[in-house]
Amino acid sequence: MSTRWERIAREAAGEDYAREYAARFRALAARGEDVHGEAAFVAELVPAPARVLDAGCGTGRIAVRLSELGYDVVGVDVDLAMLWVAAGDNPELEWQWADLSTLELESTFDVVLVAGNTIPLLEDGTLADTCTRLAAHTEPGGLVICGFGLDEAHLPAGCPVTTLTDFQAAMALAGLDDVAEFSGWERGEFDPEGGYVVSVYQRPEA
Structure with missing residues (x-):
């Protein structure tokens, strides 16, 4: 059975969507555009070397950049086609095939990063379980x-909106403390009407 992401991706880019996705970011980088905002955001908060889980890693763009910056990175995704591209291009990194709502890795991480609209692309009814599993893989x-996007303008066509209220409730239920919200990876002031949020949560020490 295909996932919501796979159905949306095929509709937008065809059967070879994974390679098309990777090629799009390579083209942006070749034009001189900054495609590493997520990695830069992490680096501003937690210095390398730290252990990072790229949850919903796709074709590995962020994980690869974090590795280049000196982080110990594991990438995990539910989409095998995306992982095949990631592993084929970067076999030296660790890639895991798993559903975030049932994630069971042996390690915990200093940072769990969930980018690329992974949250609204989750399957129906899995938000709470996903947040619980993310918390379980985070070091105290x-x-x-x-x-992730908060409105249709900031989401792929056909992707439903996950409200910030629902997301915050699920993260609180998972035992995570809300630290800050930003308008994007450049760390601008959060605007509830802006259509995008980057949320930072912390697992309590005790």
Whole structure:
């Protein structure tokens, strides 16, 4: 059975969507555009070397950049096609195939990063379980960082909106403390009408 992300991606880019997705970011980088905002955001908060889980890593753009910056990175995704591209291009990194709502890795991490609209692309009814599993893979005192669109203009066509209220409730239920919200990866002041949020949560020390 295909996931919500796979259905949306195929509709937008065809069967070879994974390679198309990776090629799009390579083209942006070749034009001189900054495609590393997520990694820079992490680096501002937690210095390398730290252990980072890129949850919903896709074709590995962020994980690879974090590795280049000196972080110990593991990438995990539910989409095998995306992981095949990531592993094929970067076999030296660790890639795991898993659903975030049932994630069971042996390690915990200083930072769990959830970018690329992974949150609203979750399957129906899995938000609470996903937040619980993200918290379980975070070291005490570690951070969970999630960035995603809050309206249709900031989401792929066909992707439903996950409200900030629902997301915050699920993260609180998972035992995570809300630290800050930003308008994007450049760390601008959060505007509830802006359509995008980057949320920073912390797992309590005790």
